Amino acid sequence: MTQLTALFADLVRLETRLYNALDARLKAEHDLPLGQFEFLRFIAGRTTTRVYDMAQEMAITVGATSKAVDRLEAAGRCRRTANPDDRRSSLVEITPAGAAILAAATPTVEAELRHRLGAVLSADALEELAGTLSTLRQRAESDPRTDRTA
Template sequence: MTDLTALFTDLVRLETRLYNVLDARLKAEHDLPLGQFEFLRFIASHGATRVFDLAREMAITVGATSKAVDRLESAGRVRRTANPDDRRSSLVELTAAGEQALAAAEPTVEAELRTWVGSALPAPVLEQLATSLSMLRQRAELDPRTDRHHSTTA
């Protein structure tokens, strides 16, 4: 029988170590923290998006998300525009500088992930891991106890 507590510990420690390695390399080579890379990647794949949607995706508070967007905006990587469907919110979209930063950083992230994950597991095992983690993430995202954005205001 699998020790779920040990599995949890392994997942958390692996995530922490991978995050730290990726973050350090992105900062050193691209002046782009991993958290900002994740924001840029989400915006690039979804188009103009609300801070609320970013917060939900990143599983962080709206307040923390808004501060992160402020930093990206100050760096010239995103811009906020009025939301035509809701005057109470704005939309966040990539600038040309944000697109360039993301394009430059993506190969770096992929190289690190190939080193730390892709080369460590045979392809069928990696595919099963990806499927299993996706399933667990979807389940967690449906559980209201994991929904952190409700604890703050916009």
């Protein structure tokens, strides 16, 4: 049987190195941190979204998400509007500038991932890895013992 602690260490180190490589490339080529890219990707997939929904998806606190949205808004990449259904929250939507930088940065992210993952694993292995990670993520997100910081 695989040593689970070694597997965990490999998974965490891989994620850290992938994140750092993508972040560095996005900053260098688009002046866009990876965290902002991920938020823009999430926002773009919806007509509007709440900060709470973003926090749930990213598994971070509402406060940290709100600060990230502040930075995106200051850069003109998203905007908040009053939520007509709930005065306590606002709705976040992507701006044309946010959509443009997301469109420009997406091929960069895909190229970097092809280099770091696609060039190393076969299509079948990537498909199996994707399925396995999806299963593990779903389990983690549904486990009542999982810390819900948001």
